[in-house]
Amino acid sequence: MSIPIITVVAGTSGAGKSTWVCQQLRDIAAVEKVIYFSPGTGTVPIDQTRISTEFPGIKVFGEGEEGEFLNHIPQADAVYIEWGFYLELGAIAQLAQLLDPLPYRTVAVVPPDLKNSEFHTWANKIIRGAPTHSDTAQSLWRAASNGQVIDEDSLEEFWYEITHGAYGIVTRAKGIFDVNDGRAIYCDFVAGVPQTDFLELDLPRHLEGRPQRFSGLEIVGENLDKAALKQTLSDCCLSDAAIVQYQQQVKEILLEETQA
Known part of the structure; x- marks a missing residue:
């Protein structure tokens, strides 16, 4: 039995851990058996959902x-473990006990200006990522929105408010949302990094009632108005009647396109 290559990736918020992992997966996912594990995300598994969508052949935990996850390691060629910034770096020792006696390598993705940090002591390899704010005093806010459908125009307005200081100093924000035309949309923001357009996930359009799949939002920042974030997210969600109306309109449009 071959020994899988296990890589544990840690780093600061927004520096590019998931981006770096995805880059590695694009090179090997088509030819190797790969598993991915990201602990500590609770009921808001944004990165797991994105990776399982982009790389459907990978087992995601x-x-x-x-x-x-541990039971699947012996069958894998490569294993990636993403250690979120919200987890204590020292707690990786507990993970090492679970992996024992399997060897693993450690990779830290950090901002270019971060020097002599705990990541530098811990990692076998340092990756220079995005020039992000690395203050560990920042707070984290998460909200799952499974079953909710959001008007896309309202989502764009909400996202603009999030990224322009309406709810506090936001340094990192990411989310997956089901929008009114049945698509699943991935949103990503890192302060100081040029913003990207919303990304449509490669999932079937959901046009029958409320979607039974994950959606949710994660925000990192300072002085976050969490009550206002929660209320605005709720305000963006459509009623049952509105969902049915939008879905009927989209189905009619799609039918016309197929008949054209």
């Missing part, structure tokens, strides 16, 4: 799936 998250919160509460440690046992299943």
Whole structure:
């Protein structure tokens, strides 16, 4: 039995851990058996959902799936473990006990100006990522929105407010949302990095009632108005009647396109 190559990736918020992992997966996912594990995400598994969508052949594990993850390691060629900034770096020692006696390499993705940090002491390899704010005093806010559908115009306005200081100093924001035309949309923001357009995930359009798949939002920043964030997110969500109306309109448009 071959020994899988295990890579543990850590780093600061927004520096590019998930981006770096995805770059590695694009090179090997088509030819190797790969598994991905990201603990500590609770009910808001944004990175796991994005990776499982982009790389459908990869086995993806998250919160509460440690046992299943460990059972799959012997069948894998490569293993990637993403250690979120919200987890204590020292707690990786507990992970090492679970992996024992399998060897693993450590990679830290950090801002270019970060020097002599705990990541530099810990990692076998340092990757210079995005020039992000690395203040560990920042707070984290998450909200799952499974089953909700959001008007895309309202989402664009909400995202603009998030990224322009309406709810506090936001340094990192990412989310997956089901919008009114049935698509699943990935949103990503890192302060100081040029903003990218919303990304449509490669998932079937959901045009029958409320979607039974994950959606949610994660924000990192200072002085976050969490109550206002929660209320605005709720205000963006459509009623049952509005969902049915939008879905009927989209189905009619799609039918016309197929008949044209």
